[in-house]
Amino acid sequence: MSRRRFIAGAVCPRCAKMDTIVVDMDADLRECVDCGFQEARPQAPSSSELPTRVSRGLSRRTETAAEPVRLMDLSISTKKDS
Ligand SMILES: [Zn+2]
Numbered sequence: 757m758s759r760r761r762f763i764a765g766a767v768c769p770r771c772a773k774m775d776t777i778v779v780d781m782d783a784d785l786r787e788c789v790d791c792g793f794q795e796a797r798p799q800a801p802s803s804s805e806l807p808t809r810v811s812r813g814l815s816r817r818t819e820t821a822a823e824p825v826r827l828m829d830l831s832i833s834t835k836k837d838s
Pocket of ligand 1: 769771776789791793
């Protein structure tokens with residue numbers, strides 16, 4: 757009944773075997789068929805349940821982009837003041 761898909765190249769965190777991880781599309785679980793390891797599927801795309809994980813990539817991009825601007829801003833205002 758459940759739809760399961762193997763994740764190519766995925767490594768089980770418990771038994772460290774490759775290509776043994778399946779994703780259960782209905783239950784939102786990932787599972788190792790070899791050792792029985794189970795974990796909630798991390799990349800749930802829809803909800804706001806995991807805002808940190810979802811926004812992590814985005815905020816990282818913003819941080820990187822803003823950093824040189826802040827540095828420039830600081831050095832300019834320092835020169836102006838002195
Ligand atoms: Zn395993």
